[in-house]
Amino acid sequence: MSNPLSKTIVIFGASGDLTARKLIPSLYRLDRKNRLPEGVRIVGVSRTKLSHLEFQSRMGAAVKQFAGADWNQEDWDQFAPRLQYCSGDASTSEGLASLEEWFKAHEGAGGARLFYLSVSPDLYGSIVSQLAGAGLTKVPSPELWRRIIIEKPFGHNTLSAQLLNEEIRQFLKEDQIYRIDHYLGKETVQNLLVFRFGNTLFEPLWNANYIDHVQITVAETVKVGSRGDYYDRAGVLRDMFQNHLLQIMAIVAMEAPARYSADMLRNEKVKLLEAITIPDPKEASESIWTGQYEGYLAEKGVRPDSKTPTYSAIRLNVDNWRWRGVPFFLRSGKALSSRTSEVQIQFRCPPHLMFSLPPGEKLECNRLAISIQPNESIHLRFQSKVPDQEKMTIAPSEMEFQYGKSYSGVPIPEAYERLLQDALGGDASLFMRSDEIERSWAIIEPFLNVTESPDAPIPEEYPLGSMGPVGADGFMDKNLREWLPLYGNRPS
Ligand SMILES: NC(=O)c1ccc[n+]([C@@H]2O[C@H](COP(=O)([O-])OP(=O)(O)OC[C@H]3O[C@@H](n4cnc5c(N)ncnc54)[C@H](OP(=O)(O)O)[C@@H]3O)[C@@H](O)[C@H]2O)c1
Incomplete structure (x- = not known):
């Protein structure tokens, strides 16, 4: 259904270790503390084929394992429907088709988007370029922001970091880029x-x-x-x-x-x-x-x-x-x-x-x-x-x-x-x-x-x-x- 102020977090690398150990447990805890924006949805993307329900069940097991004393079945049941899944190779335009479809079906007129690149560093550049090529990072208005969190490592020396910065800044402004150092x-x-x-x-x-x-x-x-x-x-x-x-x-x-x-x-x-x-x-x-x-x-x-x-x-x-x-x-x-x-x-x-x-x-x-x-x-x-x-x-x-x-x-x-x-x-x-x-x-x-x-x-x-x-x-x-x-x- 169309909701012009919807917010979506897209996690690339949704079947990976970081998503299971840190990202979904953290989002679950934020939800328990009522700190997530109302109605926010979390879309996992990776090449492994999974249904929405399979993804929810995998993440449920992960949160049970990694959220320790914060695990609570009732809270999880409230949180789980926020989780959606689109499979695809995010470094290709065809691979992003299912995500584009998802946005069309769920955002209608548009929504704010936070993309999280929890994938191997050699994919950062190509995923940003494909997202931009598909128009998914275009900012229609200040409320409908698009931001990208990029995991570490960012480059492996000065030159590669400079090149990666140049590559992603062809498509994004500096204030859209969130380079993470979890410390x-x-x-x-x-x-x-x-x-x-x-x-x-x-x-x-x-x-x-x-x-x-x-x-x-x-x-x-x-x-x-x-x-x-x-x-x-x-x-x-x-x-x-x-x-x-x-x-x-x-x-x-x-x-x-x-x-x-x-x-x-x-x-x-x-x-x-x-x-x-x-x-x-x-x-x-x-x-x-x-x-x-x-x-x-x-x-x-x-x-x-x-x-x-x-x-x-x-x-x-x-x-x-x-x-x-x-x-x-x-x-x-x-x-x-x-x-x-x-x-x-x-x-x-x-x-x-x-x-x-x-x-x-x-x-x-x-x-x-x-x-x-x-x-x-x-x-x-x-x-x-x-x-x-x-x-x-x-x-x-x-x-x-x-x-x-x-x-x-x-x-x-x-x-x-x-x-x-x-x-x-x-x-x-x-x-x-x-x-x-x-x-x-x-x-x-x-x-x-x-x-x-x-x-x-x-x-x-x-x-x-x-x-x-x-x-x-x-x-x-x-x-x-x-x-x-x-x-x-x-x-x-
Ligand atoms: N794990 C940690 O504790 C940790 C700590 C600090 C930083 N990091 C950083 O976080 C990032 C992820 O680490 P990780 O440990 O979670 O790695 P991982 O377990 O190897 O997961 C990588 C993920 O990327 C997906 N993927 C690979 N190619 C893809 C593609 N073309 N399109 C879409 N998805 C693709 C994989 O799923 P499919 O095979 O299903 O596509 C998998 O879900 C890395 O940059 C790492 O350096 C991780």
Whole structure:
């Protein structure tokens, strides 16, 4: 039936893993919270032939499996009729015919459309071009918007990202394109913005005068699993650094935007990324340490002589007034001892200490840890006097904020919920603009060149369940720093 203000979400890749594990469970949860636009329909598209009912039943099983405590049969029965399915190869015009028919039958005079490309990256360009060729992305009026969410990875180096941007911008305006980095949808990453710019306490100290260095860690416990073939071509630098780690770094280090608006926020992030020094080949090779977990070379899909790192630690410098001389250490790896993402701000030590410390002891200088996942929390470490000692004795103490305690009964939502809701509402603040993506690739590329050149160093093997290669500690020694203990896996 014709409904001029209808809204449709079209998911390309509807029979795939991401749709089942994240996208449909997130849309189901949004529906339970009454946050989906009234009457919104969700159309799945992929080549596998399925009826609407078969798709609904598959997705029901997925939500039951992946939505955990949020599963509720009654809520599902209300949500399921929103799901529709059109089979077809979306990279060909014939393949889109069934979707076009669906729009004709259900939109009548027209409706707003959110397309989600949850398909292999080599299909992004061709699907956008086919959608545009079929007139499905043409914007008839501002209320009948057309937006496209594009999954990661966006390109595999600077040039391919530039070419992909050029390709899709032939058909779409920048404000129609929502490039996803699901880390930005995480509550704690957004809380970094609030922590920095909703308070006065830390901002005067947030600079080279008071901060010695910054560490950002994204550690995983999982191995490559069934993605060996993809991973061996990508490696940890593409998988984690170009996107998640640099995005977190940009939010930690950028200047305050005047308003919380997509462009103002992204302008500040780009300015920060622009200020990161791009190392020359020698500097890049001295500013990276790489590792490979034990047994990686025997994984399915991995080349037996592969030098692809599954662990990297890099040092970046920001060449601006605020951060001059403050190194940023970024590290990430697979098969590590804990799954944790954390930002650590190491403040400088007092210029002079009037208290004497026991022989051989060093003062632990102020430290702020922001745990992004799991155990979402903020910890501030400072010195305090130990009571009732013979002599003046000082020791580190801690103040902490735990999401789980302060907001008990409010579970942390899945990042994709926030991102889907924002895209439906036209808020691109938590999505990446073309210039951000291209600059991020330019920063990481010299490190990729180190690990992918014919004489690339053999990554140092590290034991499963460790915190990475021993050499990464030596790398920090060389930089006159040490890795700080992580909070993420402490019980809340
Ligand atoms: N899974 C994750 O956790 C995750 C995390 C971050 C990013 N991503 C990104 O999300 C995207 C999807 O990942 P995934 O893990 O869901 O992949 P996947 O399980 O391999 O699913 C790919 C989907 O694309 C469909 N497809 C392939 N060719 C098509 C075509 N020509 N026309 C229409 N549909 C087509 C496939 O279904 P048919 O064979 O039936 O056509 C399948 O539904 C990728 O870009 C990936 O990098 C995934």
